[in-house]
Amino acid sequence: MSETVIAVLGLGEAGSLIAADLVTAGATVRGFDPRVAPPPGVIAARDDADACRGASVVLSVNSASEAAAALRASLPSCAPGTIWADLNTSTPDLKEFLRTEAAGAVDVVDVALMSPVPGKGLRTPMTMSGESAEALAGILAGFGADVVVLDGPVGTAATRKLLRSVFYKGMAAAVVEALEAAKVAGLEEWLRGNIAAELIKADAATLDRLVDGSHKHAVRRREEMAAAAELLDSLGVPSRIAGASRDWLEDLKTRRP
Template identity: 80%
Template sequence: MTVVIAVLGLGEAGSLIATDLAEAGATVQAYDPRVAAPPGVRNTASDAEACRGASIVLSVNSAADAAEALRDSLPALRPGTIWADLNTATPGLKESLGTLGEGAVRVVDVALMSPVPGRGLHTPMTMSGPAAGELAGVLRGFGASVEVLDGPIGAAATRKLLRSVFYKGMAAAVVEALTAAKAAGLEEWLRGNIRDELIRSNAATLDRLWGGSHKHAVRRREEMAAAAELLGDLGVPARIAQASRDWLDDLVP
């Protein structure tokens, strides 16, 4: 029996996932007000039209549009349809979707745990909610890599955002540091330094970062205060440097 899957939102992630599902044998119907469906995917004129007849809906639009997409689609959804929200959003928003769909659809919180380009449907996914196991079984049949959490709607989003604090925070630190280095005429030197540090990192790096920050909080606080002052002199906003200084200040015994 052919599985009918609706994909709402055809940005980078939605388009790649929809294409992979279609190529794997699913019947995929999609909607995006700004982007046409890729080859092999049926284009529709609304969220509700895309959802009509689908047993699974993948909402990949945006956190800002997630509730509206579900609300607009409810009249077209069959009872028991799995509504999978793949948007990066707070656990509270995911929980509110569960409440909004209660009695009509089964909401599953899905977190994409790495960048989608180059991976598409094979992007590692973490899922939570009562229907997560059922959804995982279907998507695994099309080649998806899925981890099901033993937790409520919102548990997957919590893991995703905690991970984002590190990865996006590290990226922001790199951007701030290189922007300041460019202003100082030292961008290539710092790029090489950062590359070398990333290459040398290993399992002990995390313990060193955590333990060193607590043990040397006073000295490092002063170091980051000086770094923030340097960035100010260079005309670069010291957002990460100042936040680091403040965190280290909180760690002082």
């Protein structure tokens, strides 16, 4: 098999772990991060453009705010047919902007990391979309990546990830807010046990109960969450999630599922 050169732009937690696994799997990896030294085996580059020289695949793992600048800086060093994989968590519009900005000089692929990278590295489940997604999937899967290709343009993978984030990160925020208030009230241990028990016994029917119950009992639950928000405020804990739940239930009072 001919040598595969992969550039990794951004060597934070995710980028470093993925780059190290690629090296272990046999890829030649060139990396750049202005703040982080590359892990062992990764060839240090002077800047983004230098990292991309000779690479057939570029993994942009810096941040959404830096994604466009990294692309612009690197384009002069990218050979025709280079696959530019944007792994940053961002909006579908930004993914499409990158594709437009590339103007065909590189093939932009939208990649979404679907779980935390620590402990999995390159084997972190990924979804990807765009015209060159199949080609990228074939390359990365050859090094051991866990990849699902979605049918659709760039932005399709980002849309799925962000919709999942509304649930998953929103649930995490609700748990943190509830435990902060419970700690002030001297009930943190009890609430931790209660939440853990509910998560353990959840099943597929739990989703239907959550959705249907919210619509059916919106009036009563709105009052319950209004009281919960007042309780948190009285404890000195900002009721951001409780208040948002109250407002959502107010809206659901006039809707049907």
